[in-house]
Amino acid sequence: MVKSSMIRRFAILALLAGLSTATAGAAELTVTSAVGFRPALQELAQAFEKSSGHKLKIEYATAGKVDEKVRGEDTIDVAIVTKSLFDKQVREAKMVGGTTTQLARQQNGLAVKKGAAKPGGAASIFVAQQFEKLGITGEIKPKLKLLKAAAGQAIPPVADAVQRGEAEIGILPLSLAMQVQGIDVVGPLPAEFQSPDLAFVAGTPWTCERPIEAKALIDFLAGPAAKAVYKAKGMEPG
CATH class of the missing domain: 3.40.190 (D-Maltodextrin-Binding Protein; domain 2)
Incomplete structure (x- = not known):
């Protein structure tokens, strides 16, 4: 009886430990996006949250306002803005080099x-x-x-x-x-x-607090499932 009780106790502890690990692995990412990318991101955000367990806190603004937030040193894990602004941010070390990925071209x-x-x-x-x-x-x-x-x-x-x-x-x-x-x-x-400046790029600002999870989101937004959404929303992938 004592042995059976101990086994149940260890099983409960193991279950709680597993739940604790799963909870610790979930993150909330702060995303700031140009409003022109909203139709696609609204749909993709739900799919990413469901597949990853992470939560996205998204704020939409004009591309210029996103640029201001990145420069204003707000805590942002992923920023999505037009390519011309992104290139400037990388040159000025506001964006982490090597993290940027072009997602889609607006039409x-x-x-x-x-x-x-x-x-x-x-x-x-x-x-x-x-x-x-x-x-x-x-x-x-x-x-x-x-x-x-x-x-x-x-x-x-x-x-x-x-x-x-x-x-x-x-x-x-x-x-x-x-x-x-x-x-x-x-x-x-x-x-x-068409304007060549209307290409949307995702990247990690230097204020990012969760670079691993941020990369997972950017990879997801550049993946095959996302490309199908871009086409459905009137954009050209890549």
Whole structure:
């Protein structure tokens, strides 16, 4: 009887030790991401948490604000921002060299109000027609309206303007346009109209407190499952 009781006691202790080890292995990672990457990261974050046991504390901001946070020495485990800013951060030793990985390229595209007639043919032909119609030289400038997102704004301002009929055509990132009701996506702009600066890169700032777990997240975001999500969200992997 005594022997049986001791065996049960040791079994319980072993179980508690195992639970303690599992709990200790789980981490909370602080992630700061450019808002343009949000549609993909929202989906991938859930998959990473489920597969790894780690938790992600994510803050979204404009690429410029992410850059400010990295430079402001906030405690960040993983930062996701545009490549041009990342390259500068690496040169200035704000990002740990060798930790950066390019994840996906954002694509700008055309959107119209939901139900409006969509142009036929390739998007490249439509863009050329529209620029010709507007007058690609001096006449185009007065007809363009550049909009800037306000802090915490849920709907991209370009999409909002198209929704409300203030603009017939909107040019904005496809990954954001695909999330907005009330507009229809016509398609991506041709390659010559895409910005090379809209590539998203993930890396570890020098303030990172959990480099091993941070690397696991970055590897996950660069993996094959993530690439399928990027394509579904209107981005080009890599």
